[in-house]
Amino acid sequence: xxxxxxxxxxxxxxxxxxxxxxxxxxxxxxxxxxxxxxxxxxxxxxxxxxxxxxxxxxxxxxxxxxxxxxxxxxxxxxxxxxxxxxxxxxxxxxxxxxxxxxxxxxxxxxxxxxxxxxxxxxxxxxxxxxxxxxxxxxxxxxxxxxxxxxxxxxxxxxxxxxxxxxxxxxxxxxxxxxxxxxxxxxxxxxxxxxxxxxxxxxxxxxxxxxxxxxxxxxxxxxxxxxxxxxxxxxxxxxxxxxxxxxxxxxxxxxxxxxxxxxxxxxxxxxxxxxxxxxxxxxxxxxxxxxxxxxxxxxxxxxxxxxxxxxxxxxxxxxxxxxxxxxxxxxxxxxxxxxxxxxxxxxxxxxxxxxxxxx
Amino acid sequence: xxxxxxxxxxxxxxxxxxxxxxxxxxxxxxxxxxxxxxxxxxxxxxxxxxxxxxxxxxxxxxxxxxxxxxxxxxxxxxxxxxxxxxxxxxxxxxxxxxxxxxxxxxxxxxxxxxxxxxxxxxxxxxxxxxxxxxxxxxxxxxxxxxxxxxxxxxxxxxxxxxxxxxxxxxxxxxxxxxxxxxxxxxxxxxxxxxxxxxxxxxxxxxxxxxxxxx
Numbered sequence: 034x035x036x037x038x039x040x041x042x043x044x045x046x047x048x049x050x051x052x053x054x055x056x057x058x059x060x061x062x063x064x065x066x067x068x069x070x071x072x073x074x075x076x077x078x079x080x081x082x083x084x085x086x087x088x089x090x091x092x093x094x095x096x097x098x099x100x101x102x103x104x105x106x107x108x109x110x111x112x113x114x115x116x117x118x119x120x121x122x123x124x125x126x127x128x129x130x131x132x133x134x135x136x137x138x139x140x141x142x143x144x145x146x147x148x149x150x151x152x153x154x155x156x157x158x159x160x161x162x163x164x165x166x167x168x169x170x171x172x173x174x175x176x177x178x179x180x181x182x183x184x185x186x187x188x189x190x191x192x193x194x195x196x197x198x199x200x201x202x203x204x205x206x207x208x209x210x211x212x213x214x215x216x217x218x219x220x221x222x223x224x225x226x227x228x229x230x231x232x233x234x235x236x237x238x239x240x241x242x243x244x245x246x247x248x249x250x251x252x253x254x255x256x257x258x259x260x261x262x263x264x265x266x267x268x269x270x271x272x273x274x275x276x277x278x279x280x281x282x283x284x285x286x287x288x289x290x291x292x293x294x295x296x297x298x299x300x301x302x303x304x305x306x307x308x309x310x311x312x313x314x315x316x317x318x319x320x321x322x323x324x325x326x327x328x329x330x331x332x333x334x335x336x337x338x339x340x341x342x343x344x345x346x347x348x349x350x351x352x353x354x355x356x357x358x359x360x361x362x363x364x365x366x367x368x369x370x371x372x373x374x375x376x377x378x379x380x381x382x383x384x385x386x387x388x389x390x391x
Numbered sequence: 392x393x394x395x396x397x398x399x400x401x402x403x404x405x406x407x408x409x410x411x412x413x414x415x416x417x418x419x420x421x422x423x424x425x426x427x428x429x430x431x432x433x434x435x436x437x438x439x440x441x442x443x444x445x446x447x448x449x450x451x452x453x454x455x456x457x458x459x460x461x462x463x464x465x466x467x468x469x470x471x472x473x474x475x476x477x478x479x480x481x482x483x484x485x486x487x488x489x490x491x492x493x494x495x496x497x498x499x500x501x502x503x504x505x506x507x508x509x510x511x512x513x514x515x516x517x518x519x520x521x522x523x524x525x526x527x528x529x530x531x532x533x534x535x536x537x538x539x540x541x542x543x544x545x546x547x548x549x550x551x552x553x554x555x556x557x558x559x560x561x562x563x564x565x566x567x568x569x570x571x572x573x574x575x576x577x578x579x580x581x582x583x584x585x586x587x588x589x590x591x592x593x594x595x596x597x598x599x600x601x602x603x604x605x
Binding site: 075076077080081086087088089091092095110111112113114115116117 | 517520522525551555562563564565566567569597600601602603
C-alpha cells in the first residue's frame with residue numbers, strides 16, 4: 034500500500050505566488066488555502082496575503098466562481114466588480130468522503146468544502162480480514178452516495194482512508210497492510226483514493242477547518258488508549274517514529290470510546306480516570322517538549338464530545354500554567370468524529386490546497 | 392500619487408465626431424480629462440491617444456507611426472513607473488485595408504499586453520496592472536466611412552467577447568466600454584462629448600474596482 038506524504042498546511046502565509054499563466058493552478062490553490070484559513074477575504078486582502086497582482090487575483094476569483102468553488106459574488110459581465118466584497122469558499126463547491134479503519138469498527142463521514150460533516154456512519158468489523166474490511170468500506174461509501182443526493186454525489190472529489198499506525202496487534206496490522214486499499218477501493222467505488230495515517234490526517238484537518246485554522250507552529254495531541262503527538266512546524270506535520278507509550282491504565286479501565294460516540298450519556302466511571310490520566314500525560318509531554326523548543330499553541334483532540342475535551346484542556350491548562358504560562362491550549366473543534374473527518378479532508382488537501390515540497 | 396497611462400486611438404485623443412476632423416475636445420471634456428477630474432487628487436492621468444492608431448499594424452495609408460506596437464515600448468518607458476495601463480484600441484484595425492477578424496484584432500491587443508509585461512514598467516520593477524477596454528461597436532451607418540470600414544459593423548460587435556478571452560488568458564483586467572457608451576451617429580465610430588463624460592466616469596469606477604492598497 035502506498036501512503037501519501039503527510040499533508041502540509043498553511044502554505045499560504047509563507048510563499049508568494051508566481052504571476053504566470055502556467056502556474057495558474059498553483060496560484061488557485063494558494064487563494065483557496067487562504068480562503069480556507071480566513072472567513073471571507075476581499076480581493077484586496079487576497080492580493081496582500083498572496084503577493085499576487087490584482088489582475089491575477091481577479092482572474093483566479095472569476096475562475097473559481099465559474100467552478101462554484103467560491104460563492105458567487107456580484108460580478109457583472111464585462112466589468113471588474115467591487116474589490117471589497119468578501120470572498121468565501123462555497124460549502125457546496127466540493128464534497129468528500131472519509132473512511133477510518135479502527136480496531137473494531139469502520140467509520141465514514143461525508144463533509145462539505147468547509148469541513149462540515151453532513152453524514153456520519155459506522156459499521157462493526159466482524160472478522161478482521163481483507164475482504165471484510167473492503168466490503169465494509171465499500172458498503173459505507175455506497176450507502177452514503179445513495180443517500181447524499183445527486184448534487185453532492187457529483188461533487189465528490191474522492192475518498193480519504195486513514196488508519197492507526199498499528200492496531201495494537203501485529204496480525205491486525207498485517208491484515209490491513211496487505212490490502213492494496215488504493216486500487217481496491219478505486220475499483221469498487223470509481224472514486225479517487227487517498228491514504229494517510231489517521232492522526233496525521235486529523236492534525237491536517239484541524240489546521241484546515243478546526244481549532245488550528247489560524248495557528249502557526251503548534252503541538253497536536255490525539256487521545257485514546259495512547260496520547261499521539263504531532264508537531265506542526267513551518268506548515269509541515271512531523272510525527273515521531275517511536276511507538277507511543279500507552280497511558281498508565283489497565284485495559285479494563287478504558288472507557289468504551291465507540292459506545293461513547295453513539296450514546297454520549299452512558300459515560301461510565303472509567304471516564305474520570307481516563308480524563309485525569311490523559312491530562313497528566315499531556316502535561317508531561319508538553320513540558321518535555323518545551324525543553325527542546327518553544328511552541329506557543331497546543332490543540333487536543335480525541336473521540337470525545339466537547340465538554341469532555343474541554344475538561345481535559347482545563348485540567349492540563351491548570352497544570353501547565355504554573356510552569357509555562359505562555360502556552361495556549363485549545364480543544365479540537367472537529368468533535369468525536371475527528372479521525373473520520375481527518376480522513377475526509379485528504380482529497381481536499383491533495384486537490385485544492387497549495388502544497389509544499391517535501 | 393499613482394499613475395495611469397491611457398493608451399488609445401482617436402477616441403482617447405478626444406477627436407470630435409468626424410465632420411470637424413481637425414478638432415479635439417477640450418482637456419476637461421475628453422474621457423482621460425474626466426478621469427483626471429474624478430481621480431486627480433490621487434492619480435496622475437497620462438494621455439496617450441493618437442488618431443488612427445492600430446494595435447500592431449503600420450498603416451499603409453496613414454503612416455507607420457500609427458502602429459500601436461512600435462510606439463508602445465518607448466511610450467511606456469517614458470512614463471514609468473506606472474501603476475496601471477489602460478489599452479483601448481482596435482477600432483482602426485477594423486478598416487478593410489487590414490483585413491483582420493475580430494479574433495485577430497484581439498490577438499494584437501494580447502501582443503501589446505505581452506510587451507508591457509516584458510518591461511519592468513511597474514512600481515518597484517513589477518508589472519503594472521493592465522486593463523483592456525473593448526471599444527464600443529461602430530454604428531450601423533458609417534456614413535462616408537462605410538468603404539474604409541467595410542464589414543466593421545459586425546466585426547466590431549465581436550470585439551468585446553474576443554477581448555474578454557484575451558484578457559482572461561493574459562490575466563489582465565477587462566472592461567467593455569460598449570456597456571456604457573455608443574459610437575456617435577455623426578460619423579459612426581467616434582464618441583460624442585456626452586459619451587466621453589460617461590466613459591470617463593465608468594472607467595474611474597473600474598479603476599477603483601481593481602482595489603489599491605493604501
